[in-house]
Amino acid sequence: MPVQDMEKIFQDTVDREVKIEPLNWMPDAYRKTLVRQISQHAHSEIVGMLPEGAWITRAPSLKRKAILLAKVQDEAGHGLYLYSAAETLGTSREQMIDDLHTGKAKYSSIFNYPTVTWADIGAIGWLVDGAAILNQVMLCRTSYGPYARAMVRICKEESFHQRQGFDILLTLSNGTEEQRAMCQDAINRWWWPSLMMFGPRDTESTNSDQSMKWKIKRKTNDELRQQFVDMCVEQVKVLGMTLPDPDLKWNEESGHYDFGEIDWNEFWAVVKGNGPCNKERLEARRQAWEEGTWVREAAAAHAAKQQSKKQASAA
């Protein structure tokens, strides 16, 4: 069958809202886009453990420590669901990890910002996870079956992350003057990077059109960003804090909040590797992988030994 016909059948399937599964024919570009997007998403979950992991030993109470441990463990699990989904497209786990370590693959730029106070853990949960959830809820309906299933699983768990973050900030906002200041400072530093998480503006985003047609994405970067702003403006009132944007204003006509211009120079600088923590994050990942080599080898050797013992006793 000519490729054009295959492509038509593929697009018809997508248009009928029937999921694409690993063995179905798909255009090369669809496969490549998914591998790039899903592996990037997986790397983000894994690298995302680093800024939060830094606070596990310094959490202010045993309860907060246990919660943060559980959250970071969830991120590891989310990374794994996503790596598995990407592997169904024909790439290998090792290849993806290699691409991350050599800098070929990207991860969400948000994790290149430092976590300097405990309030940052709250701000990450509320804003960063909040932004991620909007994207992930949309992706539960993505056209590729294994990706959609991974997203459903992730969304069920992600809500806890956002709520625990808000809970941290709420506690700080009811605390001393210093604690309130710490809370506002964290919001000030994480607000703009969180808005950048949705990616370039629709007019600049090269991947968006095709991804919408293939129903990989269901909403554009700007739609999701607007949804996020509208949501946060209401939530920040509960904290008695403010968002660091003088241009934030209700627009009667559009029914949404207008907001100020994102610093796109900063966005591209961090994407290109010049954020505050890019080098530190990648180095930490590489080091963890290298120092774990002996564990992987020992486990493989142990498995081989058990296997040969079993065969010997069967013979």
Added chain:
Amino acid sequence: MNTFPRRFFYGDIPGDNTGGDSTPTSTAAATDWPLWEIFIRSKQGLDHKHVGSLHAADARMAIENARDVYTRRLEGVSIWVVESRYIHASSPDEADSLYEPAADKIYRHPTFYQLPDEVNHM
């Protein structure tokens, strides 16, 4: 043009690529641990259901990892693991010949039969 994945996962593995021999069929990543498909029984009395996959050196590690990855919130009371390459699956190309014949046998469904009201709860 690469129209099919070189490796087949998530149970979508056509029979000619598997068959339960002990040599790995994949050469894509010789150093990755084998892939395992994970099935979880959510409570006594229900079937084990496929939930996803993971890499592990052996069955024991696969079960231990599945416990950490797939049952962190009381999702299960029992875990099955099976190495992905031992799973046989039908091919999407055969879908018409395999499943289409059932489409015109609507008399297999109880709703096909219109019975008098007095006995319609049958």
